[in-house]
Amino acid sequence: MEDVLTQLAAGFVGVFSPANFAALAVGLVVGLLIALLPGLTLVMGVVLALPFTYRMDVTSAVILLTAMYVSGTYAGAWTSILFRVPGEPIDVPLLWDGYAMARKGQAAQALGWTLVAALVGGLVAATAMVVLSQPIAKVALTLSTPEYFAIIFFGLASVVSLGGASLANALISLFLGLLIATVGVDDTYGAHRFTFGVPLLADGIDYLIVMVGAYGLGEVFTRLERGFRSAPLQSVGAARTRLPALKEILALKGTFARSSLLGLLIGIVPGAGATVASFLSYGAEAQYGRRRREMGEGIPEGIVAPQAAATSSVGGAMIPLMTMGIPGSGATAIILGAFLLHGLQPGPQVFQTSSHIVYTIFASVFVAVIGMCVIGYFAVRAMVRVLEFPEAIISAYVVMCCILGAFAARNNITDVWLLVVFGVLGYLAERYRFPVSPLVLGAILGPLAESTFMTTMISFGNDWTVFFTRPVAGVVMALSLVTLAVPLLRHLLHRRKITPR
C-alpha cells in the first residue's frame, strides 16, 4: 500500500506538469460543453477528441480523454435540472427530482446537490480504482486465455442484454461488429479474409473508424433528418449553484455511499456504464431509501443517487481497462485506442513496466473530479450559453472532426470512405432499431475474443468444454449465460402476465 501511495504522489506531481495540466483543463472544459450540447454524447465527444491527441505523449493524451469522460457525466445534469432537457440518457433520472426542485424555485440548490454528488461519487471511485487496480492486475497475471475469453464473452453478453429495443437486433448488431473485426489478414495463417482484393482492407478495419462513423457521423445524419430541432429552452439567467451545508450532506451519507458503490460496481462490469448506473441507483434509492415515498417530488436524494453513481462508474470502468486491457464501454475503448496509438498496451504488465504513467493517469482522475466541480461552480451560467449555438454549425464541425479523425489515423482517404459507409450504417441501425453499442463493442473486442478463443483451442486440443470446466472461466461463462437469459425470461414472464390462461 505504501508503494501505491508513493507512486500516486509521484503521479500527482506528473499531473501538474504544464503539458498534462493543460490537457486536463482542456479535457474538462470540452467535456462539460459536449455534455451540454444536444446531439453530442459523452462517447461521441471522446471519439471526436482523439485525432487532436495524435501528437501528444501518451500520458497527456489519456489524461485529456479521461477528463472528458469524467466531466461528460456531470454537465448534462444542468440542462436536465434547468430546462428539463437531458443531454443524454444518463441525465434522465436527474430531471425527475432535479427539475421538480427547480420548479419549486430551488434550482440553485439542485445544482449544488449535483455538484456535491459528482464530487463524492468521483472521489470514491477514484480511490477504489487506485486501491483495487494493483491487486486485480496481480490476479490478471495468473489468468490464462480461457479466463480472458470468458471475461470478453461476459462483456459482449452484457452489452447485448442491456441495450436495444430487441434482443435479436442487438445480437445481429454484435455479430456484425465481430465480423467487421475479422476483415484483413489473419494473424495465425496470413490468410486474407473478406478483403475482396482491396489492398487497404488487408490491414483490417480500424475499430476507431467504426466508432467514429457509427457514433459520430451516424448520429449527425439522424439529427439532420429531423431538421436539427431540439426542445425550446427558457432563459439561462437563473443558472447558479448553491452548495448544501455540511450537516445536510452528512444527513445523506447513506445515499452517497450506496450510490457511489453501486456506480463503481456497474462501471467495472463490461458493457454497462454511466447510464445503467444512473438508472439503477435512482431505482435503488426509490426502493430502499429512507425517503423513498417522496422520490420524484424534488428531494436531494433523487439527485444525489443518479449523479454520484454516474460519475462513480467512470472510476469503475477504468479498472478493467487498466488492469486487463479490456475496455468495457465506448469511452474506455477510445482511451484504449489512445494507448495503442502510442504503442502502449494496458494490462497487468503495464503496472510493472510503466507504473509512472498508470499512476499519473490515476492521479489525474482525482484532479479532474475536483476541477470539473470548481469549473461547474463558477462557470455554469457561462457554459449553459453554448446551448444558444445553432446546431447546424456545431454538426458541420462534428462531421469535420469525424473526417479528420478517420483520415489522420492512417493518412489514407480510403479510411474516410469507410467512415462514410459506417456513418450510413450507423444511421440505418438507428432507423431500424439495431443498437449501435453491440456493433462497436464487437468490433473492438472481436480480435481479442478470436485470439483468446483460438489460442485456447490450440492449447486444449479443440476442447471447448474447458471454458466451463475451469473454475474462474466456468463461473464467468455461467454469469454470461444468465445475463443473456435475463431479457428472454423477462419477456416470457411479461407474456404470461398479459395472456393469463
Place this chain on the structure above:
Amino acid sequence: MRDAARLKRLLPYAVVAAGAGCLYYAASGIRYAERAGVLGPDFWPKAILALMLVVCAWQVAAALVSGRAGEASGVLDELIEESAARRGGAAPEPAEESHPWRLVGGMALSALYVWAVTRLGFFTATVLYLAAFVVLGGYRRWGVVAAVSVIGALLLLFFFMKVVYVSLPLGQEPFLQVTLALMKLMGIR
C-alpha cells in the same frame, strides 16, 4: 395490409440473412495452409455468420408465424421506458419532423467531399463542405455561414498541418496553388 406489415417486419432480417449467406460463401473460399488438428482462419467468421443466420431465421419465422418479430428487449431500454412512463420524461420535443431530402443531401455531400478533397485540396473542399452542410442544416445567416466555413477551414488546416503534423490533401492544379499559398502564409512546410 397485414401481409404488408409482416413483409416490412421480416425484410430487414431477410436482407441481413442474404448478406450473411453471401459472406458465408466467401468465407468458405478463404485459402490457407491447413494444419492437422488446428482450426483454420475461416472457423471464427463462419461461426459468427452461422449464429447470425440462426437469429435471422428465427426472426423471419416468428414474423411469418405470429405476424411479429421476437420482442425480447434489452434490460436498459425497458428500464428507461418504464421509468420514463412512471415518472415523466424530458420536455416534449418539437413536433416530429422528417426531412429525408436533407438526409440524402447530407450523405451525398459527405461522399462528394471525400471524392473532392484530393482534387480541390483540404482548404477549398472544406470551405465548400462546411458552408453547404450548414445551409443544408437549415441555417441561413449568410455572413455567419461564410465566416464559420472560411475561419473553420483555416483553423483546422493550421492545427492539423502545423501542430499535429497530419499531411492533409493538397489538391490538384489550380487548387494546389491555393493550398500552398495558405501553407506559406501560416508557416507550414
